[in-house]
Amino acid sequence: MTPVRVLAVASEVYPLVKTGGLADVAGALPVALKTHGVEMRTLLPGYPDVMRLLSGTEELRRWPDYFGGPGRLLAGSHAGLDLFVLDVPHLYARPGNPYVTADGVDWPDNGVRFAALSRVAADIGHALVPAFVPDVVHAHDWQAGLAPAYLHYDDRPRPGTVMTIHNMAYQGKFAPALLGSIGLPWHAFNVDALEYFGGISFLKAGLRFADRITTVSPTYAKEIQSDEGGMGLGGLLRQRSDVLSGILNGVDTEVWNPQTDPHIAYRFDAEELTFRAANKAVLQQQFNLDSSDETPLLGVISRLSWQKGLDLLLEAIPTILREGMQLALLGSGDRDLQDRYQAAARANPGRIGVVIGYDEILAHLIQAGSDALIVPSRFEPCGLTQLCALRYGAVPIVSRVGGLEDTIVDIGEADTSGHDATGFKFAPVTADALAGTLRKANVAFHDKLTWRRLQRSGLATDVSWRNRAGDYAALYRDLMARRS
Numbered sequence: 001m002t003p004v005r006v007l008a009v010a011s012e013v014y015p016l017v018k019t020g021g022l023a024d025v026a027g028a029l030p031v032a033l034k035t036h037g038v039e040m041r042t043l044l045p046g047y048p049d050v051m052r053l054l055s056g057t058e059e060l061r062r063w064p065d066y067f068g069g070p071g072r073l074l075a076g077s078h079a080g081l082d083l084f085v086l087d088v089p090h091l092y093a094r095p096g097n098p099y100v101t102a103d104g105v106d107w108p109d110n111g112v113r114f115a116a117l118s119r120v121a122a123d124i125g126h127a128l129v130p131a132f133v134p135d136v137v138h139a140h141d142w143q144a145g146l147a148p149a150y151l152h153y154d155d156r157p158r159p160g161t162v163m164t165i166h167n168m169a170y171q172g173k174f175a176p177a178l179l180g181s182i183g184l185p186w187h188a189f190n191v192d193a194l195e196y197f198g199g200i201s202f203l204k205a206g207l208r209f210a211d212r213i214t215t216v217s218p219t220y221a222k223e224i225q226s227d228e229g230g231m232g233l234g235g236l237l238r239q240r241s242d243v244l245s246g247i248l249n250g251v252d253t254e255v256w257n258p259q260t261d262p263h264i265a266y267r268f269d270a271e272e273l274t275f276r277a278a279n280k281a282v283l284q285q286q287f288n289l290d291s292s293d294e295t296p297l298l299g300v301i302s303r304l305s306w307q308k309g310l311d312l313l314l315e316a317i318p319t320i321l322r323e324g325m326q327l328a329l330l331g332s333g334d335r336d337l338q339d340r341y342q343a344a345a346r347a348n349p350g351r352i353g354v355v356i357g358y359d360e361i362l363a364h365l366i367q368a369g370s371d372a373l374i375v376p377s378r379f380e381p382c383g384l385t386q387l388c389a390l391r392y393g394a395v396p397i398v399s400r401v402g403g404l405e406d407t408i409v410d411i412g413e414a415d416t417s418g419h420d421a422t423g424f425k426f427a428p429v430t431a432d433a434l435a436g437t438l439r440k441a442n443v444a445f446h447d448k449l450t451w452r453r454l455q456r457s458g459l460a461t462d463v464s465w466r467n468r469a470g471d472y473a474a475l476y477r478d479l480m481a482r483r484s
């Protein structure tokens with residue numbers, strides 16, 4: 001096996017900094033790739049938490065003026081990850097969420113902040129660090145989208161490039177004037193390059209100039225080639241469909257392991273599913289729900305945003321109540337949704353429990369204690385919570401989109417697809433269709449044998465990175481072979 005060196009570029013990496021699934025992927029993939037002969041190093045910005053957690057730090061480069069202030073490139077590690085950290089205090093030494101201010105608005109200099117990250121990625125691609133000259137630069141999402149563009153507008157020999165889309169809705173759009181301050185040529189402001197509806201888009205740059213494009217599920221790879229799913233970039237993706245593919249995400253099966261999970265009250269495995277009842281009791285207590293094992297408990301762990309379809313679940317609350325079910329929701333995001341869920345909890349004590357916030361420990365408890373996990377997304381590139389649910393015996397109830405379509409086998413489809421059913425899928429993505437599926441799930445829940453079968457086939461599903469990492473390794477090798 002030819003060894004391959006890959007520089008991954010990501011704006012968040014679990015367990016150093018995380019706002020969503022991108023961090024999980026960026027944190028798990030390098031570890032899973034080791035057994036496939038891929039040496040991956042990950043470049044990320046030096047946010048305060050990253051600087052605090054980084055160990056074995058070595059200074060590789062120092063600049064008196066990097067995009068408007070002093071900066072350094074560091075090497076170091078954390079949690080088994082080999083990292084490059086771009087330490088530029090005037091760009092990254094800000095507490096809290098990596099993209100937005102305490103008031104929840106985008107930092108006004110986000111364009112410069114993530115151009116700086118992409119610029120150094122391209123420089124590493126051009127052998128800035130002699131000890132690690134990558135064969136491939138792998139850019140994740142718009143924050144790294146300029147890396148393929150910087151490499152393109154440079155005559156030196158360059159590594160292969162891969163651009164991965166984790167969510168088409170975030171495109172990194174800025175005013176064209178930014179071009180002058182980030183060292184890209186003015187002629188990049190052109191419809192065949194970075195120009196995008198009168199501005200520039202970092203994601204478009206990556207999609208235009210990367211050798212390969214991937215996204216995180218085969219169905220999402222198709223959806224984003226449509227006008228609706230492509231959110232303005234569908235035409236470009238159709239043009240580039242020969243280099244576009246979908247590779248499903250996995251989950252970190254060490255972190256998400258019900259047999260060893262330190263965050264849950266009672267550990268269990270496929271043979272001992274009865275222990276889930278004890279976790280359910282703790283979950284009911286923590287969410288102020290009536291304690292009853294016979295009441296089906298629906299769980300949600302999610303960002304509260306339009307994408308996630310949780311306004312549809314609000315509309316289905318009367319069905320949940322009529323069917324005698326309970327709901328435990330953990331999430332944060334849109335103010336309006338937060339308020340409406342809190343109001344629903346106040347109006348239905350013992351039946352609807354809501355925790356607003358981000359809480360890893362509660363997320364584990366919901367997976368271990370709820371009977372079903374609901375993911376009613378309007379679009380979902382891959383989705384991770386339904387994969388964790390499979391591993392924890394919570395039966396997924398999901399909309400039929402993107403990675404949800406690819407990872408869950410509907411109860412009505414088991415016979416035809418050859419795989420055993422693992423959950424429930426609904427379409428169209430409406431409150432009515434969701435409510436109908438909740439009623440169907442309630443019937444199945446009270447048929448103990450059927451429910452056990454769903455849980456067991458979920459637990460038997462491989463949601464690890466093992467095979468998926470192999471797909472990335474094959475992609476890197478194929479890219480290298482074609483380029484040489």
Ligand code: ADP
Nearest residue numbers: 020021302303331357358359360363383384385
């Ligand atoms: P997205 O990246 O669109 O937010 P994913 O399903 O791909 O959605 O990934 C979400 C990740 O974030 C999962 O690991 C999930 O457990 C976690 N998560 C989301 N919301 C919360 C929350 N409020 N508290 C704890 N973990 C959360």
